[in-house]
Amino acid sequence: MARCYELVNAIAKLKGEDAASVFARREALRTLSQLIAPFMPHLAEECWESLGGEGFVATAPWPVADPALAERNTVTLPIQVNGKKRGEIEVAKGLPQKDVEAVALAHEDVKRFLEGQNVRKIIVVADRIVNIVAN
Amino acid sequence: MRSIQSGTHIHEPLVILGPGLRVPRIRGWVLSCINDNATRQRWVNMSRYNHREVEPKWRGRWAAANIDRALAPEEARGKPKAYILEMFPYPSGRIHVGHSRNYTMGDVIARFRRANGYNVLHPMGWDAFGLPAENAAMERGIHPKGWTYDNIAAMREQLKLLGLAIDWSREFATCDASYYKHQQAMFLAFWRKGLVYRKKQKVNWDPVDNTVLANEQVVDGKGWRSGAPVETRELEQWMFKVTAYADDLLAAIGGLDKWPDKVRLMQSNWIGKSQGAKIWWDIASVPEELRAMSPATGQSHARDPIEVFTTRPDTLFGASFLALAPDHPLTKTIAGFRPDVAKFIADCATLGTSEADIEKAEKVGIDLGIRVKHPFDPTWELPVWAANFVLSTYGSGAIFGSPAGDQRDLDFANKYKLPFKPVVLPHGADAATHAITDEAFTGEGVIYNSHFLDGLSTKDAIARAIDELVKREAGEATTQWRLRDWGVSRQRYWGCPIPAIHCAKCGVVPVPEKDLPIQLPEDVTFERDKPGNPLDRHPTWKHTKCPTCGGAATRETDTLDTFVDSSWYFARFTDAQNETAPFDKKLASYWLPVDQYVGGVEHAVLHLLYARFFTRAMRDCGYLDLPSGEPFASLFTQGMVVHETYRATRQVLKPPSVHQDQRGKWVIRGTTVEVTPSTPAAWGGDPADVDRAQRDAFKEFKLPPTWLTPDQVDSSSRPPVIMGTDIPVSVGPIEKMSKSKKNVVDLDAFVTDFGADVARWFVLSDSPPERDVEWTASGVKGAWNFVQRVWSLTEDHVEKFGKQGGSASPPAAVGAAHALRQLTHRTI
Ligand SMILES: [Zn+2]
Numbered sequence: 001m002a003r004c005y006e007l008v009n010a011i012a013k014l015k016g017e018d019a020a021s022v023f024a025r026r027e028a029l030r031t032l033s034q035l036i037a038p039f040m041p042h043l044a045e046e047c048w049e050s051l052g053g054e055g056f057v058a059t060a061p062w063p064v065a066d067p068a069l070a071e072r073n074t075v076t077l078p079i080q081v082n083g084k085k086r087g088e089i090e091v092a093k094g095l096p097q098k099d100v101e102a103v104a105l106a107h108e109d110v111k112r113f114l115e116g117q118n119v120r121k122i123i124v125v126a127d128r129i130v131n132i133v134a135n
Numbered sequence: 136m137r138s139i140q141s142g143t144h145i146h147e148p149l150v151i152l153g154p155g156l157r158v159p160r161i162r163g164w165v166l167s168c169i170n171d172n173a174t175r176q177r178w179v180n181m182s183r184y185n186h187r188e189v190e191p192k193w194r195g196r197w198a199a200a201n202i203d204r205a206l207a208p209e210e211a212r213g214k215p216k217a218y219i220l221e222m223f224p225y226p227s228g229r230i231h232v233g234h235s236r237n238y239t240m241g242d243v244i245a246r247f248r249r250a251n252g253y254n255v256l257h258p259m260g261w262d263a264f265g266l267p268a269e270n271a272a273m274e275r276g277i278h279p280k281g282w283t284y285d286n287i288a289a290m291r292e293q294l295k296l297l298g299l300a301i302d303w304s305r306e307f308a309t310c311d312a313s314y315y316k317h318q319q320a321m322f323l324a325f326w327r328k329g330l331v332y333r334k335k336q337k338v339n340w341d342p343v344d345n346t347v348l349a350n351e352q353v354v355d356g357k358g359w360r361s362g363a364p365v366e367t368r369e370l371e372q373w374m375f376k377v378t379a380y381a382d383d384l385l386a387a388i389g390g391l392d393k394w395p396d397k398v399r400l401m402q403s404n405w406i407g408k409s410q411g412a413k414i415w416w417d418i419a420s421v422p423e424e425l426r427a428m429s430p431a432t433g434q435s436h437a438r439d440p441i442e443v444f445t446t447r448p449d450t451l452f453g454a455s456f457l458a459l460a461p462d463h464p465l466t467k468t469i470a471g472f473r474p475d476v477a478k479f480i481a482d483c484a485t486l487g488t489s490e491a492d493i494e495k496a497e498k499v500g501i502d503l504g505i506r507v508k509h510p511f512d513p514t515w516e517l518p519v520w521a522a523n524f525v526l527s528t529y530g531s532g533a534i535f536g537s538p539a540g541d542q543r544d545l546d547f548a549n550k551y552k553l554p555f556k557p558v559v560l561p562h563g564a565d566a567a568t569h570a571i572t573d574e575a576f577t578g579e580g581v582i583y584n585s586h587f588l589d590g591l592s593t594k595d596a597i598a599r600a601i602d603e604l605v606k607r608e609a610g611e612a613t614t615q616w617r618l619r620d621w622g623v624s625r626q627r628y629w630g631c632p633i634p635a636i637h638c639a640k641c642g643v644v645p646v647p648e649k650d651l652p653i654q655l656p657e658d659v660t661f662e663r664d665k666p667g668n669p670l671d672r673h674p675t676w677k678h679t680k681c682p683t684c685g686g687a688a689t690r691e692t693d694t695l696d697t698f699v700d701s702s703w704y705f706a707r708f709t710d711a712q713n714e715t716a717p718f719d720k721k722l723a724s725y726w727l728p729v730d731q732y733v734g735g736v737e738h739a740v741l742h743l744l745y746a747r748f749f750t751r752a753m754r755d756c757g758y759l760d761l762p763s764g765e766p767f768a769s770l771f772t773q774g775m776v777v778h779e780t781y782r783a784t785r786q787v788l789k790p791p792s793v794h795q796d797q798r799g800k801w802v803i804r805g806t807t808v809e810v811t812p813s814t815p816a817a818w819g820g821d822p823a824d825v826d827r828a829q830r831d832a833f834k835e836f837k838l839p840p841t842w843l844t845p846d847q848v849d850s851s852s853r854p855p856v857i858m859g860t861d862i863p864v865s866v867g868p869i870e871k872m873s874k875s876k877k878n879v880v881d882l883d884a885f886v887t888d889f890g891a892d893v894a895r896w897f898v899l900s901d902s903p904p905e906r907d908v909e910w911t912a913s914g915v916k917g918a919w920n921f922v923q924r925v926w927s928l929t930e931d932h933v934e935k936f937g938k939q940g941g942s943a944s945p946p947a948a949v950g951a952a953h954a955l956r957q958l959t960h961r962t963i
Contacts, residue, residue, distance in 0.1 A: 001900055003962045005921070011928050014955050022936050024952040028959045029929050035962065036925065038246035039899060040892035041298050042190040043922055047929040052938040058300065059202055062250040069960035 001039070007032055026051065034063050079104050079130045086113050089130070097124045104130045184926035186890030194298055203300045205256040208725045217253035218726045219245040220705055222734030222742070225262045226286035226308070230293040230882045236898040240773050241733040242299045243899065249300070256726055258708040259294065259301045261287050261308035264630045264697045266346075272661040279629040280657060283310055296886045297895065305711040309700035314707065315631040316652035317717035318699065322634060323645050324756045330376045333643065336622055337462065337527070340368040345668070346626045347372075356485055367462075367484040373633060373693065375621040377748045381406060383764070384618070384747055393769035398739040405740050407617025411446035412601050414535070414610040416457060416507040419516045424472040425505075436468050441507060441519065444530025444615055448604065449596035450537040452585035453558035455548050457507055457519045457535050458500060460527035465519075469503050476501055476521065483523045498524050498547050510609035511586070522547060530615055539571040549573070558584045559593065621745065623696040628659055628669040630694030638681035638688040647682050653690070668692055701742055702749035705729055705766055706759065717758060724760040728768040736772040743767070893918045 011028045014021055030051050037044035037057045048057035077100070079087045087109040091100055101122050104110060110132070117134040124130050197203065206214070221241035224234065238259075245257035261283075268279035287308055294301070307314050325331045339348040343361035353365050377384075385406045388399050421437045429437035441457060459466050461483035470477040479501045500522035509515035517535075524543050525534055536544035539557035548555050557571045561580045579593035587603070588596045604610030624633070632653040634646035646653055656676045659669040670676060670692040681688035703717070709726040710718035727750075734742075751764035855864045885894055897918040 001896075007958060007962050008921070008924055008928065010955050010958050012924075014951050016952060017935075018952070020952040021955075024955040024959075025932055026936070028955055029932055031959050031963060032925065033929070034250070037250070038243040040896055040922065040925075041246065041300070042186065042193045042890070043184070043892045043925060045193045045196075046184075046189050047925065050929055050933045050938065056197070056200070056202060058197065058246065058249070060250065061252065062247075063963050065960040065963035069957050070963070073957075 004032065004036055007035070031063050033057055034060065075127045077104075077128065077130050079107060079110055079132065081110060081113055081132045081134060083131075086110050093127055097126070100124050100130060104132070183930065184923055186892065186922070187887070190296075190298065190886075190891055194295065197298075197300075203257070203302050204304060205258075205302045206254045208722070211254040214252055214254040216256070216726060217245070217248040217731075218256045218709075218729045219248065219731045220258065220708070220729045220733070222732070222738060223260045223262050223701070223704060224290065225265060225267075226283055226290055227267060228286050228289070230290050232882055232885055232894060232898065235297055235882055235894060237733060237735070237773055238294060238297060238299055239895045239898055240771070241731070242297070242301075242895075244731050244733070246300050255300075256305075256708065257299075257301055258305040258711070259299070259303065260306055260704060260708065260711075261290075261310075262697065262701050262704070263287065263308040263310040264694075264700055266344075266627065266629070268629045269627065269661060276661075278657070279661075280310070280655075283308070283629075293882050296883055296891055298891045305708050307707065307711050309631075309697075309704065310629070312652045312654050313714065315700070317707070317713075318631050318695070318703070319634040319646070319651050319653060320648055321703070321717060321753070321756070321758070322695070323648060324758075325375070325752055326645060328752070328756050330379060330752050332374050332376065333371055334374050334620075334622075335369050336372045336374075337367055338370050338372065338622070340366045340370075342366055347622075347624065364485050370624070372622040372624045373635075373691075373695075375623055375699075375748070375752075377621045377744070378616060378618055380748055380751050380764075381408070381616050381618050383751065384744065387747075387763065387765060390763070391765065391770070394767075395736075395770065395772055398736065398743070398770060398772060401739045402744060405618065405744060407615075409446045409615045409617075411444060411613060411615060412448040412597075412604060412610050413531070413613045414443045414445060414448065414451075414510055414604060415440035416443060416510065416517075416535070417513070417609075419506040419508045421506075422469070422472075422504040425469065428468075428471070436465050441465065441533055442531040443533045443535050444613065445535060446615075447537065447540060447593075447597070448600035448610070449582055449585075449588060449591075449593050450540045450558050451509075451511060451535070451600055452588065453537040453539050453556060454509065454517060454535045455538050455544070455553045455555035456517055457533060458522035458525050458547070459503070459519065460525040460532035461521055461523060462527045463521070463525075463532045465505075466503065466521040469505075469521075473504075476503065479521060496523060498522065498543055498550065500547060500551065502551075510604060510607060518553070520551075528619060529617070538575065540575055540577055542575045542577070545571065545573070545575040556584050558582060558588075621696075621698075621748070623699055624693040625696055626668045626671075626692075627694050628655065628661075630697060631700060632670070633691040633693055633695055635691040636679060636681060636688045637691065638684060638686060640686055641681055641683040641688075643691075644681060644683050644688070650682075670694070698741060698745050699749075702745045703753065705732075705746070706750070706753065720757075720759060723758070727759065727761055728763070728766055731769050731771065732767040733771045733773060739772065743770070889915065889919055890922065892922055896921060 007028060011025060011032070014025055014028075016022075029047065030053065033044045033047035033051065033053070034057055037048075041058055044057045048060070053060065073093045074090050075093050076088055076090050078085050079089060087107045089100075089103050089107055091103055095103075101124060104122070104124075105114075105119070114132070114134055119132060119134045121133040122130065123133075208216075219241050221237050224230070241257065245255050249255045263283050268283050271277055271282045272279045291306075309315065309318075322331065339353050340346075341348050341358035341361050341363060342365075343363040344358060347370065348358055348365060356365055357363060358365055385403060385408055388394075388402050391399055417440050418438060426437045429435040441459075443457065445451075461480045466476065466480065470480055479499075500520040503519050503521055505519040506516045507519055509517060524547070525532065536547060536553070536555075537558070538545040538548035538553070538555040540559055545555075547553070555571075557569060557576070559576060559578075559580045560566055560569055560583045561576055561578060564580070566583050582588045582591050582593070582596045585596070588599055591599060601610070601612045605612075632655060634651060634653050636644045636646060638644055656670070656673055659673055661669060677690040677692055679688055679690055680686065706718050706723050706727060710716075710722040713719060746766050747764070750759070750761065750766040753759045754761050754764050856862055857864060882894070893915065897914055900914070900918060
C-alpha cells in the first residue's frame with residue numbers, strides 16, 4: 001500500500017505534456033488502477049473504465065512488469081574529497097566518466113567544500129566511487 | 136435543536152453546498168475533528184469523486200456479469216484453484232467497521248488470486264445457531280428463527296455494501312434444515328464408525344440459564360452470561376471421540392507451516408502430550424471407618440494401591456504427600472463418614488472445572504487420614520490429602536507432591552507444614568548449601584538426596600526410576616494427553632437436533648437416515664420462569680415410535696454444540712446446493728484444503744481443532760479424499776479494529792440540553808437520562824397554575840454513567856464533550872470495537888458517508904495486518920484523501936488527453952517520463 005502512495009506522488013509530479021510523458025502517465029494510471037483494485041475495487045473500476053480499459057479491472061489479468069524497466073539501473077556513488085566522504089550521487093549505471101565528473105562537481109556539499117581550492121585530479125571507478133583530489 | 140430518538144445517528148448538514156460538493160452528510164464526529172472551517176472547505180472541495188453513484192453502479196455490473204462465481208473443475212481449463220475463506224459470521228444483528236477487516240482481508244486475497252489467473256472460490260454463509268437467538272426470544276418475545284433470519288438479511292446487505300467478491304450462490308445458514316440434515320447424517324456415520332459415544336460426565340451447570348457451560352464460559356466460577364455461581368453436575372453426554380486422532384492431530388501440526396507459530400503452539404499445548412509414569416502406591420494404613428465399610432474380597436479402597444501419574448518420576452525421593460482430586464472415588468468414599476471432607480468437596484464444586492479457574496484459586500486441601508508406602512522404600516510413609524488443585528480429568532486424578540520441584544506443591548506443603556527435601560541440584564549449585572524455601576526449582580539438573588538416582592541427569596534419572604518401578608511392580612511408563620473427548624450435548628432449543636431415540640426396551644437407537652432431517656418444531660415457548668429446554672417441554676415433539684421395536688419412545692432433546700456446525704461448513708461451500716449428500720466427494724476433494732483461511736485468533740484453539748478432527752473423521756467415513764485430513768493449508772489471524780471508548784460520568788443536567796424524544800423519553804443526544812419528577816412543592820403551587828414547561832424546569836435530570844458511541848461525542852475538544860453540548864466525557868482505553876462498550880462505527884452509515892473503498896483502504900492501512908488498527912478520524916481522512924487524489928489524477932488526465940490518449944507504443948522516454956515508467960514497473 002505504501003508503494004501505491006509512492007506511485008501516486010510520482011504521477012502527480014510528472015507534469016509534461018509531450019508524448020513520452022503522456023504515455024508514461026497513462027501507463028502509470030492504468031497500472032495504478034490495477035494495483036489498487038483488490039483494495040478499492042469500485043474506484044479501480046471507475047478509473048479503469050475512464051482510461052479505456054476493456055471489461056472489468058476485477059477480471060483483467062494482473063499487470064506484468066517489463067524487466068528492463070523494473071531493473072534498478074542506477075547506482076549510488078560516494079564522493080570523496082582528499083580521501084574523506086563528502087556526499088553521494090545517484091547516476092545511471094555505466095554513465096560516461098565525463099558525465100559522472102560533472103554531476104559530482106555539481107553536488108552542493110562538494111561544491112561548498114571545494115570552494116577556494118583547485119581540483120587537481122578526479123578518479124572515477126565506474127559504478128563504484130568518485131575520488132577528487134584538491135588543494 | 137431537534138430532538139433525537141434514542142439509537143439514531145446524528146447527521147450534521149455540511150456548511151456549504153457548492154456544485155462540486157456531492158457529499159452532503161458527513162458524520163458529526165469526523166467533522167468535529169476537522170472543525171476549522173478552512174480545512175473543512177478544502178476537504179469538501181476535493182470531493183470530485185462521487186462514491187454514492189459509483190459504488191452501487193459497479194456492484195450492479197459485477198452481479199449482472201456474475202464475475203464472482205467459482206468455476207466448476209471442468210470449466211476451469213487448467214486454471215489452478217484457490218479457496219479463500221473468512222471465518223463465517225454469527226448473525227448477531229449488524230456489522231460494524233470492526234468486523235469488516237476480516238472480510239476485506241480475505242477479499243483482497245481473493246481478488247488478487249483471481250487477477251493472477253486462479254479459479255477462486257470465495258463464499259459466505261452464517262453460523263446461525265446459538266444462545267443469543269434464544270435470549271432475544273426470552274427478552275423480547277421474538278422467535279429465534281425469525282430473529283436469526285432477519286439479522287442475516289440485514290447483515291447480507293451490509294456485507295454486499297463492502298463490494299466483496301463473493302460467490303453468493305453458495306450462501307447458506309447452519310440453521311437451514313437443508314444444512315443440518317446432512318450434519319445429522321454425518322453424526323450417524325460417525326456413530327457407526329465408533330467416533331460418537333455416550334458418557335456420564337461432570338459438567339459445569341448454570342442454574343439460571345439451565346444449561347451446560349463449556350469451561351471457557353465459566354468466568355471466576357460464575358456463568359459468563361447469567362453471572363450465577365456454576366454448579367458441577369453429572370449428566371449423560373454425547374461425545375465425539377477427538378482423542379482417537381490425538382497422535383495425528385499433534386504430529387500434523389509440524390506440517391502446518393503456513394499457520395502462525397503462536398496458533399500452532401496453542402494447538403500443541405491444548406493437545407498436551409506428556410510422557411511419564413504411572414505409580415502404584417501401596418496402602419500403609421487407613422481410617423477404621425474405611426476398613427469397616429470395605430468388602431473382604433475384591434476391590435477395596437482400604438487395600439487397593441492408589442494410582443498416580445507423573446512426568447517427573449526422577450523426583451520420587453523428594454515426595455512429601457499424595458494429593459487426590461476432590462471427586463476422586465477415594466475422596467468421595469471418605470466423605471461418606473467425614474462431614475468435613477464432604478464440605479470440602481462441596482466447596483470445590485463451586486470453583487468451576489477449568490484449569491484456569493483452578494489455577495487462580497487458593498490452594499487448599501484436607502488430610503484424608505490415609506498413609507501410603509513409598510515405592511522405593513516401604514518403611515517410608517506419606518500422608519494422603521485431597522486438594523483443590525488436582526484435576527480429576529488429568530491422569531488418574533491423583534498426584535504425588537514433590538514440593539522442591541513444583542511451585543503448587545511447595546505452596547501446599549508450606550501452608551500445611553508438610554516436610555520435604557530438595558532432590559534436583561541446579562547446575563553449578565552447591566549440594567551442601569542449596570535450599571528451597573518459597574520458590575521451587577522446576578528446571579533440570581543433577582539428582583541428589585536420592586539413593587540410586589544420585590548423580591544422574593534428569594533425563595537419565597527418569598529412565599532409571601521407571602526401570603526400578605517396573606522391577607518392583609510399582610509402576611510403568613505411560614503417555615498422558617491433556618486433550619479430552621468433545622462433549623457435544625447442549626440443553627438448548629436453537630441448535631441441530633441430535634438424531635437419536637431413547638427406547639425403554641432397546642436403549643439408545645439411531646434415527647433411520649430416511650427420517651432425516653429431524654426438524655426443530657417452531658411452536659415453542661421461551662419464558663424465563665420455565666426452566667430447561669423448550670424441546671423437552673414441547674407437548675408432542677419428543678414423542679415418537681422406536682425404529683427398532685415400534686414401541687413408544689422419546690427423541691433426544693439435546694441439540695449439538697454450535698461448534699459442530701462450524702466444523703464442516705467449509706466443505707459444504709464446495710457443493711452448497713447438494714440435496715442428497717453433504718457435498719460431492721469430487722468437488723470437495725478438488726477445492727479442499729482451504730488455501731487461505733482468515734479469522735480471529737480467539738478461535739485459535741477450539742474451532743480449528745474441531746475442524747481438524749472433523750475433516751479426519753469425514754475422510755475416514757468416506758466423504759472426502761484428503762489424505763492429510765487438514766482443512767486449512769494456510770491460516771491468517773488478523774488483528775482487530777480498535778477505537779477509543781467514551782464514557783459519560785453521572786452528572787446533573789438542565790433543560791434545554793435535555794429534551795423529550797417522540798416516545799416521551801427524556802434524552803440527551805440519544806442517551807436516556809434519569810428523571811426525578813418535580814413535586815408541587817418544588818415549584819410551589821397548584822398544578823393548574825403552572826404550565827408544563829415550567830414544571831419540566833423543576834424536574835431533576837441526571838445523566839447516568841453510560842458508554843457513548845463515537846457519534847455522540849465531539850472529540851475535537853479535550854476533554855471531549857457530548858456533541859452539541861459542553862457536557863464533558865471521559866475517554867477510556869482504546870479497545871476492540873464491541874457493542875457493550877459502544878465504541879463501534881456502524882458499517883452502512885459509514886459506507887453511505889464515505890464509501891466502501893475508504894472503509895476497505897482504512898482497515899487495511901497503517902498497521903501490519905496481524906496487529907490491531909486504531910480507528911481514528913485522521914486515518915479515515917487519509918484514506919478519503921487518497922481516493923480523491925487517485926480519481927482527480929485520472930480524471931485530469933482523461934479530460935486533457937482523452938480515454939485512449941497518447942501513443943499506443945512507448946515513445947523513447949527520457950528523464951522524468953522514463954523515471955515514472957521505471958517506478959510503475961518496479962511497483963508491479
Ligand atoms: Zn425399541
